Amino acid sequence: DVKVTQSSRYLVKRTGEKVFLECVQDMDHENMFWYRQDPGLGLRLIYFSYDVKMKEKGDIPEGYSVSREKKERFSLILESASTNQTSMYLCASSPGGPSSGNTIYFGEGSWLTVV
Amino acid sequence: AQKITQTQPGMFVQEKEAVTLDCTYDTSDQSYGLFWYKQPSSGEMIFLIYQGSYDEQNATEGRYSLNFQKARKSANLVISASQLGDSAMYFCAMRDLLYNNNDMRFGAGTRLTVKP
Numbered sequence: 001d002v003k004v005t006q007s008s009r010y011l012v013k014r015t016g017e018k019v020f021l022e023c024v025q026d027m028d029h030e031n032m033f034w035y036r037q038d039p040g041l042g043l044r045l046i047y048f049s050y051d052v053k054m055k056e057k058g059d060i061p062e063g064y065s066v067s068r069e070k071k072e073r074f075s076l077i078l079e080s081a082s083t084n085q086t087s088m089y090l091c092a093s094s095p096g097g098p099s100s101g102n103t104i105y106f107g108e109g110s111w112l113t114v115v
Numbered sequence: 116a117q118k119i120t121q122t123q124p125g126m127f128v129q130e131k132e133a134v135t136l137d138c139t140y141d142t143s144d145q146s147y148g149l150f151w152y153k154q155p156s157s158g159e160m161i162f163l164i165y166q167g168s169y170d171e172q173n174a175t176e177g178r179y180s181l182n183f184q185k186a187r188k189s190a191n192l193v194i195s196a197s198q199l200g201d202s203a204m205y206f207c208a209m210r211d212l213l214y215n216n217n218d219m220r221f222g223a224g225t226r227l228t229v230k231p
Binding site for chain 2: 031033035040041042043044045048056058059088090092094102103104105106108109111
């Protein structure tokens with residue numbers, strides 16, 4: 001079974017803090033993704049990475065950065081957390097190549113509250 | 116750019132009845148995949164069903180079927196014989212198949228409630 005593990009299920013951080021959300025996958029997938037989920041807006045893509053050290057901006061990259069130093073790990077960084085970044089964050093991964101038409105695999109999500 | 120639209124924020128269905136969740140999409144891609152996911156209150160995303168844009172047959176997986184109408188750009192999910200455990204958020208998603216490095220875009224979701 002594919003396993004995508006997000007390091008923290010629930011976090012509470014203060015405004016202005018630097019926040020790291022970590023994600024690890026164990027299936028040697030090329031692609032990894034960070035989404036943000038908000039009621040009524042569905043899942044919105046923040047960043048995705050198709051290889052080590054490679055990244056592409058999604059629809060809402062402002063206020064976020066990412067790091068992919070190893071194939072299995074994809075980190076989402078909030079340089080200076082703000083209250084409007086309170087949300088559920090979902091990490092996902094998928095194989096690369098044409099077969100990547102198949103589904104992507106999600107972690108359990110990280111609920112971040114910024115106070 | 117790809118866009119996924121789910122126009123039903125919430126739906127109710129009686130247990131054992133069938134329900135259709137709507138999804139329309141907009142893309143200029145020639146080759147793409149359409150997906151449905153279920154998200155229970157626990158938050159995990161569960162893959163339900165997949166349809167490729169060149170697949171001639173509508174996809175089916177158990178009680179789930181995908182009513183794919185390419186000309187109308189719709190990919191509705193049909194759940195037959197609803198069960199109480201089907202109560203959840205449902206998301207439609209799309210992914211370009213032509214390129215190796217391809218992300219997935221989601222709709223806003225539909226919350227389905229199955230009534231006993």
